Amino acid sequence: MPAQPLPLGHGANRPADTTPVLSGRPLAADPSLMPQFGDRFWDLAVAGHAGNRYASEFFIDFESLSDATRREAAREFLFWRLNTHPVRGALPSISTVAAEWWNLRCFFRFLDTEHAGIRLDTVTQPVLDSYLLHCHGEELMPSSLRHRLQVIPRLHLAAEGMPSDALEINPWNGRPLSRIIGGRAVSRHENQTPRIPPRVIAPLVQAALFYVRTAAPDIISARAELTELQASVSEIQGLSLARLDRYLDSLAAGGRGVPVLDGTGLQPHLAGSPAYTYIMRKSRAGRDIAGGSYDDHIVRALERLGPEPGGMDSPITPHPQTGRPWRDRFSPPAVPHEERLLRAACYILIAYLSGMRDSEVKELRDGCHFTERSTDGVVVRHKVRSQLVKGGRGAPESWVVIEPVAQAIEVLECLPHRDLLFCRPVAGRPYSTISANRMNENLNAFRAHCAGIGFPVPDVDGEPWNLTTRQFRRTVAWHIAHRPYGTVAGMVQYKHLSVAMFEGYAGTSPSGFRAEVAAEEALARLADIVERYDDFKAGVRSTAPGGARTDNEFARVQEELQDFPGRVVDERRLHAMLKASAHTLHVGTLNDCYYQPETALCRTAGTEDRPLLNNCRPERCANSTITTRHRPAWEAARSDTERALTFVGLSDLQRTALRGHTSDIIRVIEGIDRAHS
Structure with a gap:
């Protein structure tokens, strides 16, 4: 049992405003950027080693709390969490404390709206019971509900470090949250992350392999064509009907139609659509919509030639199952859409076929893949370098992987990105990453898309399976333990997978996959x-x-x-x-x-x-x-x-x-x- 806090009045004094809030922690940025206790804002990213997260996830804005006592209590609690060693284990990670800031605000908001803004030292057990009912009413997942409520017993434990206002009562008389929340009591050592069912993971991995091996070259080629087109727009001077006519005549000569589809459906009106803008820029007739006779020429060509999906020139590879192109021609809006699906496919292969954690996958950078030969020179091993982010520390490590993982990394290196391979650049922003929540959204978009490319993923209990990033490592560990000789997709064998994962890093280091x-x-x-x-x-x-x-x-x-x-x-x-x-x-x-x-x-x-x-x-x-x-x-x-x-x-x-x-x-x-x- 954790040690109980000292009675109020015997705790530590309030830290000075100039006290650094991250003393003794390894830093990922300039130490001069470390926040101090009295600052209005704390940017904990100075010690946040997970480069795959949004910077805003580490930003704590005390001004978002309107009451001065609440702001002071929040400072004292977060400082206590960041600097007080628990009875067992290490200091909580920066990400954990940043998440607790959100849960603390939820509790404060409840006290302000439902209980007239009472202080922590006047909170009673009936108030906590009403908050429990309030959280149940939000229909949170069991894990989310537990995280939401964990801040309350921690507030009580932190009472000795909160002289301004502290939670005096021992919540629910010290009973474990698992009993308070209800449901099946489980060992704290039992992994509660759901496993992806075999009938879901098999077509999902097959679709991911298809995207990486077959679709990726087409998507990369389309991106190169689109980049070249965007770069040439600035060179277009004025308007030219002659250039437009030459372009439309070339379409007729090639047996092609007029681009009117944007990759997501037929435009109701050609004028003003992305397809219209593309025609003007592709033909170099003008930078933007011109109207008038330009509209007339395009409409007459459309009547003569008919419509063409997409309109870009990049060829489309035949689908291995049908022998027909796996999709229509690309349009400019379709390129980033397909890149999003391709990144999700790469993530699936890397996360599932390597056993790396989500944070480790998202730390992959340019040049992370390399090969080594065995001592006898016969076996070539694929390896990747990344960063182990655990316990608030970032440490370089390497993993032994199989060929599909190496192929996925090579594809990611060809897609637009910044330093991190899963860091997608966005115009007008210094950086943009695919955070955990966004990646979950992308994974489920890819799962829904699988049926359209010939790899339908069946529902589970009448509902589409909801994918999350944490499920892949748990699932492959379960399959290796239960079906060491089974096949995951195509010729990828679980036994082959387990041998690779247990070599070197994955079997012996803090990754803990073994x-x-x-x-x-x-x-x-x-x-x-x-x-x-x-x-x-x-x-x-x-x-x-x-x-x-x-x-x-x-x-x-x-x-x-x-x-x-x-x-x-x-x-x-x-x-x-x-x-x-x-x-x-x-x-x-x-x-x-x-x-x-x-x-x-x-x-x-x-x-x-x-x-x-x-x-x-x-x-x-x-x-x-x-x-x-x-x-x-x-x-x-x-x-x-x-x-x-x-x-x-x-x-x-x-x-x-x-x-x-x-x-x-x-x-x-x-x-x-x-x-x-």
Whole structure:
């Protein structure tokens, strides 16, 4: 439990106005820019190492609070959060404190509008209960609701550092927020980020690969054409009907129509549309709309030639599935739209096929991809450099990745960007980034677009799946843990993925991806052992040498919990009792192995904590259990062996070995049938 704050009146004095608010933290900018306690504004970006975020996310404007006491209390609370070490762990990150500023303002706004602006030291538990109901009424996601409410117990803990006004009562008598909010209580170590379902991630990755490998060259070519056109506009002098006629005649000679579509739909009127402006600039007839006879010439050409989608010259590559162009010709408005989709596709491949965090993906810069050969010179490894942003610090690190990730980075380097690859330049602004929220919007736009390019993403429970940046790392860790030999899309194998991710950085450094996979494996084993316990309760019994030991363990658990029909047991207690067995469970096709090295036949020196599956003897090993769920695999093995006996040219020794193997398989199948007869 965190230490309780000292009684009011015994806390620290108010810091001096000239006290730096970020003392001792690593800085990402000039130290002279560090804000001081008495400043009207705090720009925490001086220590914000995540270059992919908007600068405004780190900007704290105390003037947005109209009451002087509120402003002072906010200063004291944020200073306490930035400089007070918790009982466990490190100082909160700059991003965390900046987010708490928003949640603090929400609480202050509630007190001002619903409770006549009462001070913190007069807040009572009924007031906090009413705020809880107020937040529930906003229909926030559970994680967002928790973040919104976390500021309240932290205000109480910070009371010793808030002499101007502090929250005296212990909110909800110190009960955990998980119980206050309601819903399923979960371990703080369990990852609550939802996993992207397999039927969603497979077409999504296929569509992303299509965009990076097939669509990207066309989009990059269209951007180059558009850039050249925009640069040449300043050279156009006056108006020229002759140039317009030459351009329209060239369209007729090439069998093309007049551009009237802007990439999102037919313009209701040609005059004044983006297509009209494009025609004038493309033909060099003028910089802008001219009207009069220019309109007449374009309209007559349209009647003679018909309309053409887009109008730009960049060719369109055939779609591999249909052999037809994957989209209509580009129009100027369609180019940035397609670039937005292409960036989202690149993000999907990098985030999902590397295991990097969102902040690490968005820190990728020009030249971040490089290759290295193995010591024997045979294997070429793709690597990327980025910045690990964790605990408020930025540290350069590298990851081992696979080829599609390298291809996505190469594409990003060809798209308009500033220093960061996901930093999209915007005219008139010094910088513009795709922040987490904007990227979530782009990801869902790409998901909706997948059907239009031949990779429809099915709904889940009748609704489109809502993608977020955090889901990709969680999902790939889950798939590697549960389906290490499965295929994600095309020829990309999860096993290939796991080998690359576990090399070098991703397996051993603070990125912690290997630990995430291990946590998913533990959850998978627990789910498997619970499923086998349910089978036992339904009457399924194990055969093979280890079957009796497993059944006895399940019987002991059932008896201790009195887990019999008509009785509801404590699920958390059941999981706790089965957890020890789950740690040793290794699920297989022909059997399940409850591994104990001292009785394992797969190794001579029982010193390892995992079985050697290639040496498994499931019908003989004391760790092996076989149930009805394994029977189809044994039947298939018998069919394969009997088919092999029909081969011409087998030696007598080979036939004897195959017949002996068939007899062993039949004994296993008969044992399964006897256990359930």
